[in-house]
Each structure stands twice: as C-alpha cells, then as structure tokens.
Amino acid sequence: MFKDNDNFIVFFIKFAPIIFVIILSIITTQIVLYEKEKEFQNETKELTKEYYQSNKKRVKEEISRVYSFIKTEQQKRLNLKKSLKNSVNQAYNLSLNIYNKYKDEKSKEEILEIIKTALSSLKFNQNENYFFILNEKGNFLLQPFIDKVAKNFDKNVLENMITTLENKSQRFDSYKWYKNKNLDKQFEKISFYKYFEPFNIIIGTGKYLQDFEEQLKEKILERIQKIRYNQNAYIFVIDYEGNYLAHYNKDFIGKNRLDYKNNEGKYLVKDIIEFAKKNSGKYMTYTATLNTHKGIYSNKKISYIIGLDEYKWSIGTGFYTEALNKKIQQKKERLERKKEESVDKIIKLSILLTLLLLVISFLISKALEIRLRNYKKEIEAKVLENEEKDYILYQQSKMATMGEMISNIAHQWRQPLSQISTISSGIKMQKELNSLDITTIDKNMDNITKSVQYLSTTIDDFRDFFSPDKKTKIFYLEQTIEKTLKLVESQFKTHNIKIIKNIDSVQINNYENELLQVLINLLKNSLDALLEYKPQSEKLIFITTKLHEKNVSISITDNAGGISEEIIDNIFEPYFTTKDNKGTGIGLYMSKKIIVQSMNGKVEVKNSEYEYNKKIQKGASFNILLPLEV
Numbered sequence: 001m002f003k004d005n006d007n008f009i010v011f012f013i014k015f016a017p018i019i020f021v022i023i024l025s026i027i028t029t030q031i032v033l034y035e036k037e038k039e040f041q042n043e044t045k046e047l048t049k050e051y052y053q054s055n056k057k058r059v060k061e062e063i064s065r066v067y068s069f070i071k072t073e074q075q076k077r078l079n080l081k082k083s084l085k086n087s088v089n090q091a092y093n094l095s096l097n098i099y100n101k102y103k104d105e106k107s108k109e110e111i112l113e114i115i116k117t118a119l120s121s122l123k124f125n126q127n128e129n130y131f132f133i134l135n136e137k138g139n140f141l142l143q144p145f146i147d148k149v150a151k152n153f154d155k156n157v158l159e160n161m162i163t164t165l166e167n168k169s170q171r172f173d174s175y176k177w178y179k180n181k182n183l184d185k186q187f188e189k190i191s192f193y194k195y196f197e198p199f200n201i202i203i204g205t206g207k208y209l210q211d212f213e214e215q216l217k218e219k220i221l222e223r224i225q226k227i228r229y230n231q232n233a234y235i236f237v238i239d240y241e242g243n244y245l246a247h248y249n250k251d252f253i254g255k256n257r258l259d260y261k262n263n264e265g266k267y268l269v270k271d272i273i274e275f276a277k278k279n280s281g282k283y284m285t286y287t288a289t290l291n292t293h294k295g296i297y298s299n300k301k302i303s304y305i306i307g308l309d310e311y312k313w314s315i316g317t318g319f320y321t322e323a324l325n326k327k328i329q330q331k332k333e334r335l336e337r338k339k340e341e342s343v344d345k346i347i348k349l350s351i352l353l354t355l356l357l358l359v360i361s362f363l364i365s366k367a368l369e370i371r372l373r374n375y376k377k378e379i380e381a382k383v384l385e386n387e388e389k390d391y392i393l394y395q396q397s398k399m400a401t402m403g404e405m406i407s408n409i410a411h412q413w414r415q416p417l418s419q420i421s422t423i424s425s426g427i428k429m430q431k432e433l434n435s436l437d438i439t440t441i442d443k444n445m446d447n448i449t450k451s452v453q454y455l456s457t458t459i460d461d462f463r464d465f466f467s468p469d470k471k472t473k474i475f476y477l478e479q480t481i482e483k484t485l486k487l488v489e490s491q492f493k494t495h496n497i498k499i500i501k502n503i504d505s506v507q508i509n510n511y512e513n514e515l516l517q518v519l520i521n522l523l524k525n526s527l528d529a530l531l532e533y534k535p536q537s538e539k540l541i542f543i544t545t546k547l548h549e550k551n552v553s554i555s556i557t558d559n560a561g562g563i564s565e566e567i568i569d570n571i572f573e574p575y576f577t578t579k580d581n582k583g584t585g586i587g588l589y590m591s592k593k594i595i596v597q598s599m600n601g602k603v604e605v606k607n608s609e610y611e612y613n614k615k616i617q618k619g620a621s622f623n624i625l626l627p628l629e630v
Helices: 002-102 108-120 146-152 155-166 209-226 268-278 321-383 388-432 438-466 477-494 512-533 587-598
Strands: 131-134 140-142 170-179 182-196 201-208 236-239 244-246 282-287 300-308 313-320 473-476 497-502 507-510 539-547 551-558 602-612 615-627
Touching: 002 108, 002 131, 002 170, 002 182, 002 201, 002 209, 002 300, 002 313, 002 321, 002 388, 108 131, 108 140, 131 155, 155 170, 155 182, 155 201, 182 209, 201 209, 209 244, 236 268, 268 282, 268 300, 268 313, 300 321, 313 321, 321 388, 388 438, 473 477, 477 497, 477 512, 477 539, 477 551, 507 512, 507 615, 512 539, 512 551, 512 587, 512 615, 587 602
Parallel strands: 497 539
Antiparallel strands: 131 140, 131 201, 170 182, 182 201, 236 244, 236 313, 282 300, 300 313, 473 507, 539 551, 551 615, 602 615
C-alpha cells in the first residue's frame, strides 16, 4: 500500500508539472490568439471612428478660425469713430492755422472763404467723404448738397448740431444723407463735428456705413478665398440668394447656382443655405458638384457649415468620404498583415517557451524525485533501528504529511507558471504592435526571473522540510513558524482561514524539522475541524508564543467549537480519529511522541473560550512547552 503511494507521489512529481505546463500553454495560446483577433476588430472600429472624428474636428476648426477672423474684422467698426474724429481734428487744425495766418491781414469773411476752399479740397474715399460747416443760424456754409439741406436734412440732427455749437463742444451723430450725385436716395451715415470758436461755427465730417461694410466684406472674402489646407481643401461662401462669394473653382465666384442640381437631382445650393439657416454649427452630408481630389470618383462629402445671418452668408468646408475611406482601408490592410505576422510569431514563441518550461519542470521534478527517493531510503534505514511499531507509525505520519506537501507544491507552482506564460505572450503581442522596447523587455525578463526564482525557492522550502537531517541546531522560533505557514498557506488561503500571530522572537536549540512536522500536524488538525464545524463568523487560527525563564510555550487555538469532553483525553492515542475513514489517527500521536521523546518538551490540549472582535469564540487550544536548549 505504501509502495503504491510512493509510486503515485513519484509519478505526480515527475509528470504533473509537465502535463500542467502543456495544458496551460495550449489554453494560454488560444486565449492570446482570441484576444488578438478581438483586439484587431476593435482597433479597426476605433480607427474608422478616429479618422472620421479627426477630420470632422479639422474642418470645424477651419470654420471656427474663419468665424473668429470675421468677428475680429467686424470689431474694426469701433475704429470708425476714431478715424472720423481724427479727420475732423485735422480739418480743425488746418482751419485754425489759416485763421492765425490771415487774422491780421484779411477780414473774417475772406478768411472763412479760404477755410471753406481748403476743406472742400480735402475730400477722401473717392470723393464720397467730405467736410461740412454749420453756423449758429443752422445754415450749412460748406456742403455738397446745400440746396437739399433745408427741406431734407434731419431736424433732430440739425438741432443737435446747433446745441453743440452753443455749448462750444463736440459729438458723434448718425443720420441719412445723399451719396455722390444720387439725390433720390439717402444712405446711413455716421458723423463727428466740433465747435470752431473764431467764427462761431462747427466743422464736421461723416462716413457712409454701407461703404465701410462693403470694404470689410471684400477684405474678408479675399482672405477666405486664399485659404487652402490638407492638399486641395478650401472654404466656400454662398450668400442666402444663392451667389457664390468664395470657392475653389474661381469660375463659380459671382455666379448664382441656386437652381443647379447635383448628380442625385437635388438642389445642392438651396439645401446648403437652408441647412446654414436652421442647423448652423453642424455637419451636413451631401453629394458635391465638384471634386478637387485626384483619383477620387465619388463626390460624397461631409461639411461643417455655419450661417452668418448678419451678412446672410453660409460658410463651410468639408472632406470627401471616399478619400478618407481609402486611407482607412490602407491602414486596415497594414493592421491585417501585422496581425497575421504576430499570430505566427505568437505560435512559434509559445512552442519555444513551452519546451523551455517543460525542460525546467522536468529538471525540477527529477531533482525533487531524487531527493524524495534518497529521503525515503534514509527514513527506511533509521526506522530499522527502532521498534517496528514506531517505524510504521512514523513512516505513515511522515508520508501523510508529504502527501499534503506535494499537493502544496503543485498549488504554489500554478501562479508563477501562469505568470511566465502570460508575460511571454505579452512580449509577443507587444512586438507585433511595434510597442516593444528594451525597457519593457528588461522588465518582463526580470518578472520571469523572479517567477523562476520563486519556483526554485519553493523547491528549497519543501526540500528543507523533506531533509532527513536529525540534528539539533539553533534556530529562531519565529522563522520556523513562518516557514511552516509558508508550506501550508495554499490550503488555508483556499478555505479563507485567517491566521492571527502573536509571536515573540525566541532563539532555541532543538530539532527544527521535527517541530515543523508537529506544527503542520496541529495546523492541519485545526483546518479539518474548521471545515467540519463551519463557524458562523470568519474561520480563525491563533498562533501565540511566549518566552519563559528556561523554556518557551507555543499555542495553536482555533474557533471550531472545541473537542468533545468525552474524547478530549484520547486524541493523542495511536489510531484514534474522529474523521471516520478520512484520518489515520497517528498525526497527533506522532506529534506528542516527537515533542516528548525527541524534543524533551510537553504538549497538551484543552477547550478555550475567548473574545475576538467583540464576539465570543470557542475552540480547541494545543499548547507546546519546549526547553530553550536540549
């Protein structure tokens, strides 16, 4: 029976890691390939979305810049008054100079005529702007349309001018007046006039707002017409009457295309104007009448359009969807080629890493098998020196514990092996995505090294436990307990058992490996009790050490409800068990035998009731008392 168990353990050590690595590699490779395909699909979707969004953002930014430019130019209206005031001040200074020059030589009437002659010659802006003179009686002494003033001039404005003269001040005003020789229609005008004291008159000038606006529009359109971006992309401007004011094709400018249909039979210009009026600041999809991109045969276009109601303009720019789709398709094809190359590399790398892990696993398993066989031989040799009963009991106890340890080995290997596989697959994917750099490689290689070191450390930990060395040595009790917990931690984590430690740093001289086996047996006993009892609160195990004058005590207490008083005195007897067919009944017996006979100590058990986290807990408490030195 024991030989069969030995064979099983050896078989498990030799082949379980290898089988696990193969299965894990196959599953990991399939998952990586699936994720790679999924990533490719998502990337192509994001690529299309990103291309369209970036192009939409680009055309919107271009229109926003144009709109900002228009608003900046319109702000120049504020400079109009300043210009008028400067012109009047120049005329005022000229008149004052003339007066000062001739005041001692000529009469006021003669000087005034000289001033009128001088100011009348100062017409500007293609003779549309001129200076006027008004006296205290409200008569214009200088004005191109003097015969029209009396019956057509705004009476309120005339009163403002006389009041300004009486107050000897200056002001801005607005009114309607004739333009050039057109005496049938008046145009909006803004003016500035100023009192001239030597002759008790006011001197002023004005500017037609229509002229200013037309000049401003002309400047804006000239600037827009020059805008080119992204190869042949341009800004178009169409007024609400259907006339093209700016376009890539200069032949369109000045023409009305309101009734022109595109290839779909739609009145495109009408649609653009209506869109600008109702949906200003949005994107419009349509079929253009002109394609400025070479090699593109579809006129499908997406434009960002705004309506400038102040000028009755629709302004927009856009991009051709076929040109964009071609770029997207080219990018997709490059991604597809990279994906195929990466899949091929992933498979090759996966095979290579799997072989490497198999070799490492085989070597580790082989080394462990050799140590296990050597240990078994040494155990058998020592058992022959003792009584047959002690030999059988000791071997059963040790082998049972070894079985638990082998299970722990397999459990603790899973995570580092999985991490190594994941890192190797990640390196492959990063390489395929051209995102792999030396820093990433170094970091991932360090992680693989750490995982391999963890595997090696795990083997060393279990190797120390399996060591047949039975010699006293000096060791720290705290380190021995930590080593014990490390050997069994996988089972306790699996069952969510919380271990609370209150350990003094104590140095003793005794059999460390023997103490390890006893601690494992006691912890395993508490584990089985907790799993069977299933406490309503969290599952707890307390490990406490206390230093005395010549010895140290170790207590292991759980909250599994305690041991029945009827059997508590029998639990250290050989073959006594409460686990039906699941237990051998030798674990606690051998633990007591080791503590008492080998380590010259004492061990006892009692039921304890205590408070933890404001709750009353009850369980068994095993207490070991060991000398500081045997």
